[in-house]
């Protein structure tokens with residue numbers, strides 16, 4: 001298979017294979033933005049691969065050079081002169097054509113919380129606050145059970161009975177409800193952060209969490225302070241995650 | 251160099267002028283302060299843009315002139331101890347670059363001060379009310395630094411021979427003073443991020459606490475290291491430029507070597523930078539959770555994607571340079587086969603390192619993923635994964651260097667097999683520890699996880715120490731498979747050096763923006779609000795444009811300054827001792843024998859240029 005020994009062919013094969021694997025090997029598919037990022041890295045690596053020593057580089061250049069200048073490559077050359085601009089044109093078209101879809105967005109899923117909030121007219125510190133119910137180990141079970149009841153009654157439609165964000169309504173919303181099983185949600189947040197999110201919901205989010213308004217309701221008027229801390233305890237208990245603790249620095 | 255003394259004069263005047271202005275900026279009494287506007291508008295550009303650009307340029311130059319002498323003095327010491335003229339020449343070359351950039355740095359610093367005093371009077375008055383005593387320290391240190399560097403540079407001939415130790419001490423002193431300058435300036439900038447030592451109304455309670463605020467030490471460390479890297483990359487880019495424009499083989503060899511050393515310095519310092527960065531990040535979180543989240547997860551998420559890509563390029567680029575460099579070393583063919591696997595690790599590492607925490611997604615994609623977090627790729631977005639791959643990339647880079655080091659040497663020690671076995675085992679164990687803690691990190695709470703990164707770092711550092719401790723004796727007196735053919739490296743490697751310098755400069759600008767941006771609408775976080783028209787934090791796209799322009803201006807200035815510095819070289823036999831001949835087989839010391847060096851002779855140290863390629867000595871330029 002001398003064909004495979006050509007650096008140019010190897011490079012092309014690596015690119016194609018990586019594209020196939022990254023596009024179809026990851027389930028659910030990687031977002032397009034991430035896919036292109038990965039392919040850019042692979043492309044860079046392939047360039048380095050073919051040029052990291054002179055023999056290899058010459059081997060890589062040879063077919064390109066010959067296509068560009070050799071008289072007997074005239075047909076291929078002419079074909080490329082037509083095909084490449086067409087491909088680029090097609091790409092430009094796909095980028096410019098209007099789509100019935102909202103453009104990709106970078107939404108700040110975890111924006112910075114305020115230092116304090118007003119909860120039913122009372123000032124509550126978010127920065128540095130602990131879950132007050134955790135002090136009383138004896139009634140832990142009681143609080144978790146109360147939290148579970150609250151969750152089933154209020155949250156399950158959106159956040160799902162497995163706490164994985166796949167509730168009945170979930171498919172209708174953008175942004176979708178948070179998946180509490182994911183290591184990137186409650187596992188990396190302090191309980192006080194959750195308190196803020198539950199109390200103030202989507203309306204309490206800053207601008208960087210737009211352009212789409214989150215449907216997460218603001219529970220301030222429906223749940224009491226204690227109930228919110230209870231449902232938080234339930235979230236951690238049911239998912240087996242640990243809340244982030246506050247760091248004491250220095 | 252007649253223009254030097256004129257420069258000096260301009261510069262001294264500027265500093266005095268600056269000091270006078272400083273004094274006038276003090277709020278003399280309340281009424282005066284009240285009459286003073288809080289802001290003035292800089293024409294056309296706006297005050298923020300003016301201050302931003304000048305501050306960044308000043309920072310770039312300062313980083314260069316503080317970073318460069320650190321390794322210049324180390325190289326000088328090597329030359330002094332080994333009596334190898336080439337190192338002395340190289341050290342002098344580095345100091346020459348520093349020296350050339352000195353007055354520009356000072357000028358930009360003074361300009362920055364004028365801008366602050368003139369356009370941000372209220373802010374400046376406040377900062378002065380806290381830090382006034384340190385201004386004097388700063389000014390004194392700057393004078394000290396200037397005189398020491400002048401002496402160091404001009405006294406090179408005078409303080410040679412038996413007086414060399416005085417000269418080396420001057421170099422060390424220049425570095426101590428330089429670092430002190432950095433540390434003082436850092437206290438101001440870190441106070442703006444994480445103020446300390448003040449009461450509720452913002453009045454000073456303890457100057458020391460204001461200086462030693464939360465982020466002061468981490469930024470001192472992070473910047474000091476970053477400055478060394480920066481100095482190294484700029485010096486290497488300079489060498490690359492000289493390489494590319496060289497007319498003789500001899501010159502090419504010399505600058506090839508210089509570029510190699512510059513890059514070596516940069517990479518060595520670069521591999522500890524991530525650790526310092528994480529420490530800084532942690533302190534910012536610890537100071538203020540909101541600020542930490544703004545920085546990492548909030549509106550700056552995009553910025554970190556860009557940062558990750560730049561850092562990935564730095565890793566790939568510096569390894570690529572080493573691999574290309576192997577080609578000029580006879581005997582390196584043995585190690586070619588390691589390149590593809592190392593490249594694979596780096597590539598996968600880069601991909602994971604650059605996987606965003608918060609992805610840019612369309613609605614349909616979010617739906618398919620069942621949430622805003624990807625169920626598979628989401629695992630790559632968090633700390634555990636990043637720390638793991640960055641440590642693996644560091645190990646790989648170190649391996650590249652180790653292979654480069656031994657490329658033309660065959661150890662003659664009887665214990666080679668054991669030695670190499672232990673080395674490979676050290677690599678393997680370190681990699682296993684890094685991966686183990688990386689995976690285990692997903693099963694513990696976040697504070698424990700942060701603690702794990704310490705073990706990962708220790709594993710990598712221990713591996714580096716063990717491997718080097720074996721490598722150095724193992725290859726002492728090794729058999730050579732041929733000497734390094736300096737100057738024969740592929741030209742594209744030189745463009746890589748330039749690319750690395752540009753990337754690093756851009757990265758510095760970006761991180762400067764991050765540092766300022768996390769304060770959002772505050773001059774001094776939580777204490778002094780920004781009430782100017784520019785109080786909004788600019789979008790990343792705008793910032794990127796500004797950073798790009800600043801980077802271009804910086805390189806234009808640097809090119810101009812180095813060109814000026816080069817003018818003196820052409821003037822005839824002025825300045826320092828003639829440059830040693832590195833290529834062409836004739837040389838001031840051992841070079842002459844290099845052509846005839848038999849196989850099996852003692853191998854040269856990897857960094858010293860001995861070239862046995864054909865060709866006669868080029869004419870000496872100076």
Ligand code: HEM
Pocket residue numbers: 309313469472473476477523524525526527528530531532561754757758759761762764765
């Ligand atoms: C491979 C890793 C890293 C590299 C190469 C790197 C590089 C740099 C550079 C070149 C600067 C500019 C220094 C100067 O102006 O003198 C900088 C500053 C900064 N870095 Fe990093 N960094 C790394 C990791 C990190 C991490 C992990 C964080 C935080 C989570 C971080 C946070 C910062 C901040 C906030 C600044 C601004 C401080 C300043 O302007 O001096 N860095 N970094």
